[in-house]
Amino acid sequence: MHDLIVIGSGPAGYTAALLAAKAKMKTLLIEKNLNNLGGTCLNEGCIPLKGLLHHSLHCADYEKIMSTVSKKISGLRSGLKARLEGAGVEILEAQAKFASAGEVEAKGNIYKANNILICAGSSARRVFKCGNISSPESIFALNPVPKNALIIGGGVIGCEYASFLNNIGVDVTIAEAAPSILYGMDEEAVRALVREFKKKKIKIMCGVGITVPDDGGKVKIKSNETETEEQYDIIIEATGRVPFTQELGLEKAGIETDPKGFIKVNADMMTNVKGIYAAGDCINTPMLAYTAYKEAETAVDNMVTGKSGSLDYVRIPKLVFSMPQLGSAGFSEEDARKNNIDYKIFKYFFKGIGKAVVEESDAGFLKLLTADDRVIGASAVGYEIADIMNEIGLIINAGVSVETIKSTMHIHPSYSEIITEALIFGETAAAVSER
Template sequence: MANFDYDLFVIGAGSGGVRAGRIAAGYGARVAIAEEYRVGGTCVIRGCVPKKLLVYASRFTSEFEDASGFGWTLGEASFDWTTLRTAKDREIDRLEKAYVANLERSGAEIIRARAVVTGPNSVRLSDGRTVTAAHILVATGAWPFLPAGVPGIERAVTSNEIFDLPALPERAVIVGGGYIAVEFAGILNGLGVETTLIYRGEQILRGFDREMVDKLAAALTHRGIRILTRSDIVSIGDGDVGPVATLNTGESLPPSLVMYATGRLPNTRDLGLEAAGVELDAVGAVKVDAWSRSSVPSIYAVGDVTNRVNLTPVAIREGHAFADTVFGGREVLVDHGLIPTAVFTTPELGTVGMTEERACATHEAVDVYKAEFRPMRNTLAGRDERMMMKLIVDAISDRVLGVHVMGEGAGEMAQLLGIPMMMNATKADFDRTMAVHPTAAEELVTLRTPSVKHRR
């Protein structure tokens, strides 16, 4: 490695790249990280972190409504988008500085420039320099996808721009059915925006447990979000006070902010990867093996740019495993098979493991345990919204195959449930665990009789 300028050159200072660079530097590697925008990547700058801050803000509407049931008398409440946006920007600035400080403390060098791969061990920077490295790690993430062929789509925004709107619109139309689309529908609705969610499929959140999604869709509708499935925008016109979306059903929606959240594509364009011999798939993702190594042995890739599992914690784990394996002297593989996840709608959806549909397709006998109830908090608040939990169990081995929760704190529960799931916990393990009372989570350890039994 002494023949190269660096032992590791990372392209992209997002979650995966920063973790890989910091850990590798901690092992004594000479590390440089090139970033053309801001350190922190999608998650910190225009993704998970600012989105969660907006989720918190959107929930105060319900908090104010519920307070009277508990004896509180509140004055008239008002919301100021500029104040929230400014506070959000201040927090992002703080986090970016923390990321930079941690990288520099580890000994990694941050290069504020665009980097293009020019060979198995060389990178050209936008400042004119060419540097060499024993290993190159591509961690450039993904970029919002806008479908072609929709007249007027240039009038729409994506998740990149939604955080920095100069003003909050009166109405919004969100196109998509995944995490980003559904979460922003909840955010805007909670902030007082008349919100329509449009998805061309049969039901939102494809791949999640269908019963849980049906319950969530009903709860979102009850909160005022209009959900139009089997629908799509065919054109976006220029209205008097904003874009006007026309649907394939023939309906024209009132002038609204139009946001597309129709997926993201790996950010590999013009990176020089194909010229360097790196194989990409049909959508531009870097093809990698289980060790995150590309078709060129010295070039690796982690995170969304590989299009394996596009979640921030996965990118972080992949980056850490890469550094441990290549520079730490110990082989570490990432298990992509069981990943807890949450959709930060209101109410939340938290999940880990198999859906009921998947379990029934892969196991001979499946028992499903369910609990649906009105949480204690909602009783005095006068809110009808219900909570739901499901345990999916292999009836032969008694192993818990999946757990799904809809309601307050579902994301927090999913994280903790991931631990026993990784340890192959059985239904008997859940049964012999003491409940914490009174909590909603106690339902997970007090379910005794299957609601449904599936047998082949």
């Protein structure tokens, strides 16, 4: 009998297992493929892709880049396994399925636990059924490197993949059915990113329909005004992700899902069945590793102390690791208007930040929204904005006053000093035209 069984070893799964072990809970972590320990994020997503993006800035040799990144990922995976084992977590390689509400079947054996946490993750959505369309993970096994590529989908994954392929010399086209790429994100920031993409010769086609022939022939891309036909060496479908819950036998435990297959949970991450929780990509929340961490923490905290969850998904910072990057935190202008918030805008361009200029990374800007002497939201485009958005996320979450931020000294030269520059000089800088 275990205190906790965790199904899946991605960010939510391994975080929960480590936290439970720290709380002296007898914990079993079941992962169907230990070569995938750490989940999509560690093996085929967040971390390796960021490695590809970083190394492709300095080297266009795909095989050399992949060799370097693969070694680093292998080391991280080994380190995670050692950390789990060192914490006393029992690890089992097997496909887990529910036998009942309190029992999990794996490798023909039945395992019982007081609590079960489902962290089954997600898989790439496949809209097109043609055999010649590749999934996003194919970017880690290009052989040979294509001369041109079509990316179907202009969301986060599509834009990040486009940046990497562009860096290594591939002629990239993004085709998106929505009116713009990154639809739903700050429109001004998206327009700025589109301008930078076009400077890099990345083609963007929005509001289009796509017809892909089964025989690998030319792809038809049609809008209201035009229709084109072109042959592509590789077609990557990046149309989002879907929860990976179909193999878990949820019905045997009476666990409810929504029409899209996501597991329904409450604020404590508990399903409709007492003692069974879910976290990460398999529930209908932002598919981000760091939200998965907090969801796992919320679930384990509820198991151990009974404390209720209170995650705020509005305030979390978000980032697209394209080149340049695009980020946001808190309220957008549209959010503020919908909530009838009287807000002010402070904007400053990276062309006014010395470090960005000398490093030739001065594209983009930071836009801050304030109300009642507090920062309530932000959006940005730039080459080094991940840590800036982290800082702004903290500022928003802590309710730091504008005056306190303005009086805070930032290291000079640095990218993050744009935060205080925006609040002090933003009204003047906002009038400066983008070039």
